[in-house]
Amino acid sequence: MYKLQKYSLPILLLVHLVHVLLCVAQTSIAFNNINNISTIPFSKGFSPLFGESNIIPSQDDQSVQLHLNQYTGSGFKSSDLYNHGFFSAKIKLPSDYTAGIVVAFYMTNGDIFPKSHDELDFEFLGNLRGKEWRFQTNMYGNGSTNRGREERYYLWFDPSKEFHRYSILWTTNTIIFYIDDVPIREIVRNDAMGADFPSKPMALYATIWDASDWATSGGKYRANYKYAPFIAKFTDLILHGCATNPLEEVVPSKCDEENDQLASIDFATMTSKQKMAMKKFRAKYMYYSYCYDTVRYLVPLSECVIDPVERQRFKDTGRLKFGKKHHPRRFKKRGQVLGARAYENQEDK
Ligand SMILES: *[C@@H]1O[C@H](CO)[C@@H](O)[C@H](O)[C@H]1NC(C)=O
Numbered sequence: 001m002y003k004l005q006k007y008s009l010p011i012l013l014l015v016h017l018v019h020v021l022l023c024v025a026q027t028s029i030a031f032n033n034i035n036n037i038s039t040i041p042f043s044k045g046f047s048p049l050f051g052e053s054n055i056i057p058s059q060d061d062q063s064v065q066l067h068l069n070q071y072t073g074s075g076f077k078s079s080d081l082y083n084h085g086f087f088s089a090k091i092k093l094p095s096d097y098t099a100g101i102v103v104a105f106y107m108t109n110g111d112i113f114p115k116s117h118d119e120l121d122f123e124f125l126g127n128l129r130g131k132e133w134r135f136q137t138n139m140y141g142n143g144s145t146n147r148g149r150e151e152r153y154y155l156w157f158d159p160s161k162e163f164h165r166y167s168i169l170w171t172t173n174t175i176i177f178y179i180d181d182v183p184i185r186e187i188v189r190n191d192a193m194g195a196d197f198p199s200k201p202m203a204l205y206a207t208i209w210d211a212s213d214w215a216t217s218g219g220k221y222r223a224n225y226k227y228a229p230f231i232a233k234f235t236d237l238i239l240h241g242c243a244t245n246p247l248e249e250v251v252p253s254k255c256d257e258e259n260d261q262l263a264s265i266d267f268a269t270m271t272s273k274q275k276m277a278m279k280k281f282r283a284k285y286m287y288y289s290y291c292y293d294t295v296r297y298l299v300p301l302s303e304c305v306i307d308p309v310e311r312q313r314f315k316d317t318g319r320l321k322f323g324k325k326h327h328p329r330r331f332k333k334r335g336q337v338l339g340a341r342a343y344e345n346q347e348d349k
């Protein structure tokens with residue numbers, strides 16, 4: 001008895017440590033098979049969108065930097081449009097003070113179909129120094145701009161410290177957003193969604209720009225060019241899809257083969273471990289969902305999978321009831337008291 005008690009504390013600590021390690025492991029399942037999807041050199045797959053002087057490819061053409069300074073932001077887009085595929089890049093976001101700065105990594109066909117465009121987004125929404133970046137994902141189909149499908153989240157790491165892979169898998173029936181090997185959002189097509197599920201060829205875009213008016217605390221904290229240039233880095237770019245002319249009358253069966261092939265890549269199906277990781281991510285890091293925003297959508301949109309337990313955590317504005325209760329504070333720097341309160345109140349509509 002005595003012995004047991006004597007050792008119970010170290011054992012408890014050990015058990016706790018193992019638990020912590022397992023939790024960490026959960027969000028870092030090795031995904032070696034990404035290696036069988038080849039990356040594309042920047043100049044081979046992409047062309048400038050705007051701010052060309054601020055687009056800086058690496059010498060080996062495997063990476064590119066997008067700069068934002070007081071004169072201009074910058075952006076690039078894939079030279080082709082694709083009908084479905086797997087689209088991905090490793091990205092490192094600007095560090096330090098990034099209030100008002102938005103880095104977007106997304107797919108759209110808005111320049112070809114201005115009234116009926118499709119879109120899939122990752123948007124990173126800047127922040128005050130020492131505070132975590134937040135980001136959102138969204139989807140539009142066939143010009144459904146009056147039906148935004150935003151979800152907002154925190155990250156489990158500091159995206160300005162290292163490169164992380166951000167990916168969009170888009171098949172005929174499913175869209176999955178990934179960060180590294182963790183699926184963070186899945187949208188499964190259903191009939192009721194109709195054309196809200198993206199169906200026309202899209203190009204892949206990346207941009208950095210000044211969104212001072214809304215990005216951080218609803219415009220309360222603006223971009224400060226004392227910290228310019230703001231630099232977003234991209235590497236290991238992947239455009240794995242069926243390149244298609246969007247204006248071709250009949251969507252050809254030419255993409256059938258690519259679509260079949262797409263189904264066989266590892267990112268096309270989630271393992272049970274990944275499903276678990278997605279659930280955990282959403283429980284811990286999602287702080288807004290259009291699916292729980294009954295002020296906006298009295299009846300949740302048809303693809304919403306309403307989890308009754310999860311729902312209780314959200315107000316009818318779709319925001320968390322108790323703020324970021326589970327949110328880790330490990331990125332907080334010493335002496336960063338100023339603004340901490342404002343951060344708690346951070347609203348970003
Ligand atoms: C997409 O939108 C266009 C323009 O609003 C409309 O004419 C078309 O019928 C829509 N397509 C589908 C499949 O709903």
Ligand SMILES: *[C@@H]1O[C@H](CO)[C@@H](O)[C@H](O)[C@H]1NC(C)=O
Pocket residue numbers: 033036037261264265266
């Ligand atoms: C990638 O690797 C996996 C497993 O090693 C394999 O099943 C799959 O077919 C490969 N995908 C491609 C596109 O080569």
